[in-house]
Amino acid sequence: MPTSVNYRNGDSRGGMARARGPAELLHFQQRLCGQSRAIGSGMILLITCVAKAQECARALEEATLEPVVVCTGLREAVGQLQEKEFSAVVFDLLLLDAQPDEGETVLKYLGSAVPVYLNFAITGTARAARELRSALQRRKREVLAAKSDAEQALHHQLKDTLTALLLSCEMALQVPELPSLAATKMHAVEALAKEVSAKLGKEI
DSSP states (O other): OOEEEOOSOOOOOOOOSSOOOHHHHHHHHHHHHHHHHHHHHOOEEEEOOOTTHHHHHHHHHHHHSSOEEEESSHHHHHHHHHHSOOSEEEEEHHHHHHOHHHHHHHHHTOTTOEEEEEOTTTOOHHHHHHHHHHHHHHHHHHHHHHHHHHHHHHHHHHHHHHHHHHHHHHHHHTSTTOOHHHHHHHHHHHHHHHHHHHHTTSOO
């Protein structure tokens, strides 16, 4: 059975197949924000059956300040991943080698959790803690970089859209004998576009 340890003392793949529209980029940015929060305030899932599992769990919690859940089997780990959100999953390579099919199943349920692979037969608790902390910090940097890229892409696309909108307003206002009501509405649209542009941080 999985054990929750809570001591109070103590392969990134990316790339876009196609250009994203503003709505898609905003959704992507929101998803990245959720991942960033999960990485900083989640739980650690430790999957191992070694005798020093509890000792290792204590070391991992002290290193990350996140509660650690220990599972002695891969099937139990799948159940935990289905019920809870984890910032990282620490795999014992001995279990993965012994149960490769179950290991593949666990990987399908990782979600935003960063996988860490350790051989607990030769890895001490101090090194395990260092490896986990490094993996979490690396994933956090990756998420922040992706978030920054998404924000910049959204900014540029909105800027292009606003430029086109302002140009359309300018051309419409130059139409001879434009009805006053239409002109008023076009001026309102132009003012709104300029306001949005200002909020983006750059005047168009």
